[in-house]
Amino acid sequence: xxxxxxxMVVDGRTAREIFDSVMANAARKKFGFGRRLALLNVDFQxxxxxxxxxxxxxxTDPDQITHVNRLAALCRAKxxxxxxxxxxxxxxxxxxxxxxxxxxxxxxxQNIKYGSDRHAFDxxxxxxxxxxxxxxxxxxxxxxxxxxxYLVFHRVxxxxxxxxxxxxxxxxxxxDSLSHGYRTIVPVETCADKHESYHYANLxxxxxxxxxxxxxxxxxxxxxxxxxxxxxxxxxxxEAVGG
Numbered sequence: 001x002x003x004x005x006x007x008m009v010v011d012g013r014t015a016r017e018i019f020d021s022v023m024a025n026a027a028r029k030k031f032g033f034g035r036r037l038a039l040l041n042v043d044f045q046x047x048x049x050x051x052x053x054x055x056x057x058x059x060t061d062p063d064q065i066t067h068v069n070r071l072a073a074l075c076r077a078k079x080x081x082x083x084x085x086x087x088x089x090x091x092x093x094x095x096x097x098x099x100x101x102x103x104x105x106x107x108x109x110q111n112i113k114y115g116s117d118r119h120a121f122d123x124x125x126x127x128x129x130x131x132x133x134x135x136x137x138x139x140x141x142x143x144x145x146x147x148x149x150y151l152v153f154h155r156v157x158x159x160x161x162x163x164x165x166x167x168x169x170x171x172x173x174x175x176d177s178l179s180h181g182y183r184t185i186v187p188v189e190t191c192a193d194k195h196e197s198y199h200y201a202n203l204x205x206x207x208x209x210x211x212x213x214x215x216x217x218x219x220x221x222x223x224x225x226x227x228x229x230x231x232x233x234x235x236x237x238x239e240a241v242g243g
Contacts (some may be wrong), residue, residue: 006073015200023213027092030182030212036159039071039221040177042141042163042170042212045086047118048166050194054118056107058164060192067189067216068162069126074220079229082131082155085141088112089117095137117140139172148180158183160219161211162190165173167198171206178210187216 013021022028027169044065051057062065072082093110112118114133114135121127136145151159159177161184163170170191177184186206193199208211 008146015176015197015204019085019200019204022151022207028082028207031185032212034114034118034155035186036154036156037075037160037185037223038083038151038154038156038159039075039162040141040147040173041067041068041082041084041161042161043086044068044084045112045118045120046120046122047087047112049122049124054107056104056118058192058194060196061189064162064190064192065122065124066122067187069124071160071162071187071190071216071219071223072126072128076128076130077228078223080223080226081126081150083134083141083147083150084121084125084127084131085136085145085147085169086119086121086133087137087169088114088116088135089137090114096133097137099138112233125211132155135211139169141169141173141175142180151180151182156182158185160185160187162187164192165198166191167202168193171202174206185212185219186211186213187219188213189216 047054047056049057049065051059076081080186087109089100089110089112091113092210093100096110100108104110119135132146132150134145134147136143138144141147159182161170161174161177170186174184174186186203188203191199193202203213
């Protein structure tokens with residue numbers, strides 16, 4: 001009997017091998033870029049980037065932050081918004097909710113406190129005064145933050161998501177971005193995770209369902225061909241936004 005569905009495939013390939021196979025399919029249709037994007041940099045804070053200091057930090061591409069800084073500079077030059085998020089919690093950690101109840105060690109998520117070294121952005125990040133910065137409490141950068149209204153104000157139709165972890169906050173943010181109606185793009189070299197299996201399995205899933213997973217060079221090339229803004233015209237002006 002022939003069935004139209006699929007029984008789960010078990011073929012011994014690694015997550016990296018499956019990712020490479022999916023990315024090699026040039027015929028797969030893309031969501032593509034719209035007219036105006038926002039660069040959304042998720043959790044480039046020392047707790048997750050400084051592998052020389054914190055057990056919770058991880059590195060995939062050593063040039064990750066360099067790639068992000070380049071995209072951020074291109075966005076600013078084209079008058080497109082740049083956003084940086086991080087996580088932190090109150091001293092009693094009650095704002096971490098259920099997410100903060102599985103462990104309670106100095107390295108635990110809910111023990112990242114406002115103003116601490118773990119909360120601080122990595123000083124390699126080139127954050128401009130007009131970039132939007134805010135602290136979130138849950139995986140998605142959209143959940144209970146000013147992000148959604150900020151993107152509407154700036155007339156964004158495409159969100160480029162970078163950061164970490166690929167399997168955690170990047171994935172959650174990318175899924176929410178699509179759910180909010182945005183074309184969503186995840187540049188490979190700008191994301192990081194603790195293990196290549198988590199990293200590539202989630203990039204594969206994002207590519208198949210929720211986003212366009214692209215080389216960072218493709219995003220840079222799209223930004224470079226965009227016209228520069230005319231003074232006094234173009235995108236929405238940034239106003240003060242809390243976070």
